[in-house]
C-alpha cells in the first residue's frame with residue numbers, strides 16, 4: 001500500500017458556532033468558524049471535546065459535511081441519539097456564539113480525491129450521508145467529471161438530511177444521481193413499499209463491478225457490514241470499497 | 250482543562266473506574282475497519298513470521314490451534330473513543346510463536362488479509378503482552394471482529410490489534426503501517442492519549 005507523508009501535530013482549538021441549521025427533526029448542522037483551519041479533504045472527520053464545569057470531558061468524532069474552497073466555515077451535521085451523551089447536547093443545547101473545542105482534520109483513507117478518475121458510488125445509511133455530502137459538494141464546486149451515484153437509506157422522507165440541496169444538485173450538477181431507500185415509510189406515490197437496502201437496490205442503482213468504481217459506504221455499523229458484504233458478493237474489488245462505521249448496532 | 254461547554258453536564262452513566270483520557274465506557278463491541286469484512290476459510294488460513302533475513306515460520310490452522318493457548322482477560326481501548334473492560338479471549342502468546350524465531354530486528358509490521366498493515370515494536374509483543382487470539386467470550390472470533398484470528402495487544406489502542414492477521418514481518422526500522430500512514434500515531438499508547446501523529 002502506498003506510503004503518504006505523515007501530517008503534522010493536531011492540536012485542540014476553540015471553534016465558534018456561527019450558525020445552526022435544523023436538517024431534520026432530529027439532525028442539526030453546526031456551522032463553525034475555526035481560526036487557522038488548515039483545510040480538509042472530503043470524507044475526513046474531526047474530534048470534538050465537551051467539558052463540564054467540574055472538568056469532566058467527553059470526546060466524539062464527527063465527519064465534516066462541508067467542502068473546502070480554501071477558506072470559510074467548517075460544517076458538521078449531528079444526528080441525535082436519544083440516550084446519547086454528546087449528540088443531544090449538540091442538537092438541542094448548543095447555540096450560535098458558543099465555543100466548542102475540536103481538532104482535525106483526521107483520516108486519510110475514507111477520502112475522495114478528485115484526481116481519481118474512476119466513477120464513484122456513495123452508499124449512506126442515516127447520518128452516514130455526512131462525509132459523503134462533503135464529497136458531493138466538492139465535486140459540484142470543482143465541476144468534476146467523475147459520475148457519482150448515491151444510494152441514501154433513511155427511515156422516512158422527513159429523516160433525509162440535505163434533501164433540498166440534493167434535489168437541486170441532481171438537477172444542476174451533471175452526472176450526479178441520487179436514489180433514496182425508505183426503510184419505514186415511503187413518500188406518497190413511491191413505486192416500492194418501504195424496505196431495507198438489498199442486493200437488488202445496489203445492483204440497479206450502483207455501478208457494475210466492471211466499471212471499477214471507487215465505493216464509499218458510511219453509516220451505522222450493521223448497515224455498513226450489510227452493504228459491504230453485498231458489494232463484495234456482486235463482484236466489487238474489496239480494495240475499492242472504503243467504509244466508515246459510525247457505531248451502534 | 251479545556252474550555253467549559255455551556256450547559257454540558259455529561260451523563261457519566263457508568264461510574265467508570267480507570268479509563269484512559271478521552272475514552273468512554275461501552276458494553277457493545279463497536280467495529281472499526283477500513284473496508285469490507287473478509288471471510289477466511291480455516292483451510293485457507295495461515296500465519297507466517299518472516300525475519301529480516303527472509304526466514305519464514307508458518308503455521309496452518311491445525312498446527313496453530315494445537316499450540317498451547319491462554320485465556321486472556323483485559324481492557325481494550327479503541328482510538329474512536331470507546332473502551333471495553335474485562336474482555337475475555339483465547340489465543341496463542343507471541344512468546345510461544347517467537348520461541349524458535351531468530352531475529353535482531355526491533356520492529357514488526359503486522360500484515361492482514363486485504364493488505365492492511367500496522368507497525369509495533371517487538372518488545373511490545375513479547376513477555377506476555379500480546380497474543381494471536383481466535384476466541385472471544387468463549388466463541389470462535391467473529392469475522393467482523395477479526396476472525397478467524399487477530400492480533401491482540403491490549404495495552405495499545407485497538408487498531409494495533411490487527412484483525413485477520415496473517416503475518417508478522419521483522420524490520421530494522423520503524424515504518425508506518427496503514428492507519429499510521431493515514432495520520433494515526435506510530436506507537437498508540439492510550440494512557441498517553443497517542444491517537445494521532447504528534448500526540
Ligand SMILES: Cc1cc2nc3c(=O)[nH]c(=O)nc-3n(C[C@H](O)[C@H](O)[C@H](O)COP(=O)(O)OP(=O)(O)OC[C@H]3O[C@@H](n4cnc5c(N)ncnc54)[C@H](O)[C@@H]3O)c2cc1C
Pocket residue numbers: 045060061062063064077078079080081083084085086087088127130131219220244245246247248249275277329
Ligand atoms: C469517524 C466517525 C465519524 C462520525 N461522524 C458522525 C457524523 O457526521 N454525524 C453523527 O451524527 N455521528 C457521527 N459519528 C458518531 C459519533 O461519533 C457519536 O458516536 C454519536 O454522535 C453518538 O454519541 P453520543 O455521545 O450521543 O452517544 P453515546 O452516549 O456514545 O451512545 C449512546 C448509545 O447509542 C449507541 N450508538 C453510538 N453511536 C451510534 C450510532 N452511530 N448509531 C446508533 N447507535 C449508536 C451506543 O452504543 C449507545 O448505546 C461518527 C463516528 C465516527 C467514529
